[in-house]
Structure formats: C-alpha cells, structure tokens
Amino acid sequence: MRKLALFVAVGALVFVSSCGTSAPPVRMVVGTPALEVPSLREAHAGYFLVGNVISPRNLGRESFDVLTRHFNIVTAENHMKPDHLQRERGVFTFTHADNIVNAALEAGMYVHGHTLAWHNQSPAWKNYDGISREQAIENLQTHIRTVMEHFRGRVRSWDVVNEVMINNPANPEDWVASLRPTPWLRAIGPEYIEIAFRTARETDPTVLLYYNDYNMDNQRKARAVYHMIRDINARNPDVMGRPLIDGMGMQGHYNLGTLVENVRGSMRRFASLGVQVSITELDILAGSNYRLTEAQAIQQGIMYARLFALFREHAHFIDRVTIWGIDDEHSWRARQNPVLFDAWYRAKPAFFGALQPVEFLAQHGIFFREVETLTADARFGTPTMNPDDPAWQTAPTIPVDRHVVAWAGATGTARVLWDETHLHVMVNVVNANMNMSSTIPQEQDSVEIFVDETNLKAGPFGSGDGQFRINFANGQTFNPAAIAAGFESLAFTTGERSYTVIARIPFRVITPEAGTVIGFDLQINGASPEGFRQSISVWNDTTGNAWQDTSGFGNLRLVR
Numbered sequence: 001m002r003k004l005a006l007f008v009a010v011g012a013l014v015f016v017s018s019c020g021t022s023a024p025p026v027r028m029v030v031g032t033p034a035l036e037v038p039s040l041r042e043a044h045a046g047y048f049l050v051g052n053v054i055s056p057r058n059l060g061r062e063s064f065d066v067l068t069r070h071f072n073i074v075t076a077e078n079h080m081k082p083d084h085l086q087r088e089r090g091v092f093t094f095t096h097a098d099n100i101v102n103a104a105l106e107a108g109m110y111v112h113g114h115t116l117a118w119h120n121q122s123p124a125w126k127n128y129d130g131i132s133r134e135q136a137i138e139n140l141q142t143h144i145r146t147v148m149e150h151f152r153g154r155v156r157s158w159d160v161v162n163e164v165m166i167n168n169p170a171n172p173e174d175w176v177a178s179l180r181p182t183p184w185l186r187a188i189g190p191e192y193i194e195i196a197f198r199t200a201r202e203t204d205p206t207v208l209l210y211y212n213d214y215n216m217d218n219q220r221k222a223r224a225v226y227h228m229i230r231d232i233n234a235r236n237p238d239v240m241g242r243p244l245i246d247g248m249g250m251q252g253h254y255n256l257g258t259l260v261e262n263v264r265g266s267m268r269r270f271a272s273l274g275v276q277v278s279i280t281e282l283d284i285l286a287g288s289n290y291r292l293t294e295a296q297a298i299q300q301g302i303m304y305a306r307l308f309a310l311f312r313e314h315a316h317f318i319d320r321v322t323i324w325g326i327d328d329e330h331s332w333r334a335r336q337n338p339v340l341f342d343a344w345y346r347a348k349p350a351f352f353g354a355l356q357p358v359e360f361l362a363q364h365g366i367f368f369r370e371v372e373t374l375t376a377d378a379r380f381g382t383p384t385m386n387p388d389d390p391a392w393q394t395a396p397t398i399p400v401d402r403h404v405v406a407w408a409g410a411t412g413t414a415r416v417l418w419d420e421t422h423l424h425v426m427v428n429v430v431n432a433n434m435n436m437s438s439t440i441p442q443e444q445d446s447v448e449i450f451v452d453e454t455n456l457k458a459g460p461f462g463s464g465d466g467q468f469r470i471n472f473a474n475g476q477t478f479n480p481a482a483i484a485a486g487f488e489s490l491a492f493t494t495g496e497r498s499y500t501v502i503a504r505i506p507f508r509v510i511t512p513e514a515g516t517v518i519g520f521d522l523q524i525n526g527a528s529p530e531g532f533r534q535s536i537s538v539w540n541d542t543t544g545n546a547w548q549d550t551s552g553f554g555n556l557r558l559v560r
C-alpha cells in the first residue's frame with residue numbers, strides 16, 4: 001500500500017511538471033548527456049531507492065548534479081570507513097564525511113552509512129596482534145558509538161559489519177567455520193559480529209542495520225551468510241523491538257558471466273529470513289583496458305536490464321539498489337567500464353537497461369519472463385501404502401506434465417501427505433512403455449521424487465536434500481546413497497501402459513509443522529520401446545538439472 005501511494009504521488013508530480021513549458025525534452029539515445037536522459041530514481045520510484053557513491057570531489061561539480069538527478073540515496077565511497085574517521089586512536093575526523101552527508105541531505109537525498117567494522121581500510125591500532133580481547137571490544141564499541149552518535153538523524157541505515165565470510169566455504173552450513181580470519185575474529189572470536197550489531201542497535205534503534213558482503217551469487221558463500229543471519233537473529237529476536245539484523249546487503253560486483261539465476265536464488269533465500277535486501281555496490285565489468293566495443297556495451301546493458309527486471313519483480317523485499325560509481329572514469333574498476341555513464345557523463349546502453357529493463361530486453365530480442373515457481377499443498381495424514389486408502393483422496397492432485405525434452409511421453413499425477421515423521425507420495429503414471437531394459441536407471445520407465453527439506457534452493461545438494469528414483473518394478477536408486485535409510489516404496493502396474501508408485505520418505509533434518517514449506521519436485525522418465533529415455537515430464541523444474549541442483553525445485557506447503 002505504501003509503495004503504491006508513493007508511486008501515484010510521483011506519477012502526479014511528473015504529470016504536473018510535464019504541463020509546464022520549461023521542462024527540457026528528454027532523450028532516449030545512447031550517448032545523451034546524463035542530465036538530459038530520464039531520471040533513474042523516478043523510473044523506480046515506488047519500487048526501491050536508487051543510490052550511488054559520493055566523494056568530496058563531487059561537491060559543487062557536474063557529477064553532483066548527475067547524482068541528484070538520478071539517485072535518491074548516497075553511500076560515501078571511502079570517507080565514512082574506519083581509517084577515514086578514526087585513523088589515530090581517539091582522534092575522530094569528520095570534516096569530509098560531514099561535508100558529503102550535509103550536501104546530500106540538503107539536495108534531498110538519503111545517506112547510507114558505510115561501514116563500521118571491516119578488515120580493510122581500518123587502522124592497525126584497533127586490533128593489532130596480541131591485543132587483549134577486552135581492548136579490542138572496547139575499540140570496536142567506541143568506534144561504533146562515536147560514529148553513530150555523530151551521524152544520528154542524518155544516516156538512514158548502516159553497514160555494521162562488512163565482508164566477514166570467506167569465498168568458498170567447505171561447509172556453508174557451519175558459518176562460524178566459514179568466517180574470514182580477520183583481526184577482529186582473532187582478537188574477539190566470532191561474537192564480534194553480534195557485539196557490533198548489538199552496540200549499533202543500542203546506540204540508535206531508529207537506524208536500519210545491515211550486514212554487507214560481495215559475491216553473494218556464489219551459492220556456497222551465500223549459504224554461509226544465510227546461516228549466520230539466521231542464527232544471530234534467532235538468538236536475538238527482540239533487541240529493542242525487533243530482530244538484531246535488519247537487512248542483507250548484496251554488494252553485486254558482477255561481470256558479464258554472472259548467473260542471474262544465482263543472484264535470484266540468493267536474494268530469495270535472504271528474504272526468507274524476514275530481513276530486507278539491498279543491492280549495495282552494483283557494477284558490471286565489460287570490455288578491457290578502458291575500452292568497450294559496441295557489442296560489449298549492449299551485453300552489459302542486457303545484464304543491467306536482467307538484474308533490474310529481477311529487482312523490480314522482488315521490490316517487495318528490496319529497499320535500495322546502489323550503483324558503485326557515477327561514471328566509468330572514476331569507478332574503482334575503471335579499466336573495465338563497469339557503470340551506467342561513460343567518462344564524459346554520457347548514458348551508455350547500461351543506463352537504458354537499468355532505466356527500462358523490460359523494454360530494453362525486448363529491443364534486443366529478449367522476451368523477459370520470470371519463471372514462476374509452482375506451489376502445491378500436502379495434507380496432514382498417514383495413508384497406508386494401499387492406493388485405495390481414502391486418506392490419499394484428501395490431498396490435491398499435482399500434475400506431472402511439463403516437458404523437459406522435445407518428446408512428449410509418459411506423464412502423471414501425484415498426491416502428497418505428511419505427518420511428523422514422513423512424507424507420503426503417490427504418483428500415477430500413464431502413457432509409459434513399461435521398459436527397463438537399459439542398465440542406466442534414469443533411462444528406464446521410472447518416477448523421481450526430489451526433496452529439499454529446508455527449502456534453501458541452494459544449488460548443490462546439501463543436508464536434507466535428495467533424489468529418490470523408483471522404476472515401475474519398484475527398483476530403487478538414490479542420490480546421495482545415504483538417503484536410502486528408512487525409505488520405503490511400492491510399485492505396481494495398473495494397466496498396459498500405466499503404473500503407480502507409492503513412497504514413504506522419512507524427514508531427516510526438519511521437524512515438519514503446519515505451514516512449513518519444503519522444496520519438492522517430481523519427474524517421470526519415459527523409456528522408448530527400445531529402452532532409451534525419450535521423454536521427461538516434471539511438475540515444476542523444467543531445467544533438467546534437478547538431479548544436481550535444488551534451486552529450481554517447486555514449493556510444497558504442508559497444511560493441516
């Protein structure tokens with residue numbers, strides 16, 4: 001409702017200003033000066049804030065006008081980092097930061113604070129080797145309190161802790177073991193993260209507190225961060241009225257090879273924790289050596305467009321999208337031309353991709369459609385393994401009829417029930433060739449059941465994930481092998497070309513309750529008369545990748 005109202009108000013403003021006579025015409029052409037193209041923040045008003053970085057060099061310059069035209073929130077690119085604010089112990093220098101913050105506020109922009117605790121751009125005196133734990137905690141807390149007090153009422157949100165996770169954790173489920181060995185960690189232990197957030201909340205409960213990190217498209221790293229936030233908020237559910245961590249900042253230093261699917265998966269996973277998500281440092285590398293061919297510029301525009309289309313679809317949990325750099329020349333990754341305006345503040349294809357993502361994609365022949373994840377209900381109950389047990393009839397039917405390959409062969413319908421210990425699945429298959437002559441199990445007429453108990457949709461199989469395959473003669477295969485324990489199934493033919501599979505799958509990691517949503521999918525492999533798989537029908541995941549990737553599974557809601 002709030003977003004809708006805002007949108008209407010902005011629409012009205014645009015209408016009023018276009019009635020005036022003095023408004024300069026806006027141009028939608030690549031190469032147009034930034035001050036003459038439509039405003040990016042207005043294009044996304046009502047969806048999310050649109051931000052960029054600010055430095056003292058921008059004040060009073062053309063780049064500042066670019067900022068105010070296109071952005072409504074700024075992050076200090078460097079001047080609010082620990083080494084700028086307190087280079088020497090106890091000596092706080094706020095002059096540059098104050099100049100930036102005040103100029104932004106006077107120009108009607110919000111300010112996001114970056115950052116209170118980090119291993120980079122942080123002075124060595126704070127947590128040198130051999131410092132006592134008490135002294136390190138005091139240094140951490142004094143910095144946070146002094147800085148937040150100083151900016152009270154002027155800064156809307158803070159990155160409290162920045163980049164604490166290593167890049168490719170071996171076991172993302174264990175976030176503590178996945179922490180970067182920073183000086184703070186060495187001196188204080190993993191509690192430093194919680195201490196920093198608690199100190200921040202207690203200093204100013206009105207400010208939104210963020211955890212911020214890069215490469216959150218990496219599913220392993222994102223999973224470790226997910227577990228960290230989940231754990232910290234579970235232990236601190238009510239710190240002055242709400243959970244301790246308010247938001248997850250996905251920096252987003254991407255390139256043309258970044259998989260948008262992975263960005264989507266991570267942002268949804270974070271949102272499932274109930275925290276808001278922001279894109280905090282978006283730039284996309286393209287070209288090399290300060291050069292960008294036309295084709296590369298278009299590719300970059302497409303990547304910006306796909307990401308902005310994604311952000312708009314998820315605007316209900318996205319607070320802010322910040323670009324990391326006003327123009328390519330001043331970007332921290334200038335060599336690879338990563339932002340929306342070129343060195344002369346002219347709009348690149350990237351700008352138009354970010355401005356009107358769906359239209360931009362259409363212009364380049366890409367029809368944008370979010371792949372909808374299906375959701376089905378499983379009813380509470382414990383049916384027998386007899387298909388005529390009336391309990392089965394209480395569950396709604398789930399169609400297994402989307403084709404993954406060109407050939408349309410065996411399809412079916414399923415019903416699912418659940419109780420405290422098991423998932424009960426019945427699949428009725430029709431139009432099968434009843435062939436199991438191949439020695440490769442997936443080539444035989446068979447049913448596959450996919451389960452992601454924690455519904456992390458995290459990609460590679462982890463704990464609580466599994467694939468159960470049962471052929472029409474009840475031959476069972478499992479991935480991973482360990483999930484065979486406690487599994488039971490029956491299979492029987494019901495006609496010349498039809499069979500039924502009934503399976504009982506024990507819950508291994510969750511205790512299910514009404515309202516729990518698990519990741520779930522179904523697949524029917526159809527063998528040809530010669531015994532080769534010729535058709536694959538699924539309920540939700542048409543990628544054909546469910547056997548090794550949980551991110552495309554559907555959602556199964558456990559209802560009473």
Ligand code: XIL
Nearest residue numbers: 077078114162212214251281331332
């Ligand atoms: C970068 C700045 O853009 C550079 O000017 C500076 O030299 C180094 O830091 N993650 C962060 C940002 O959280 O603070 C970093 O900014 C980029 C990576």
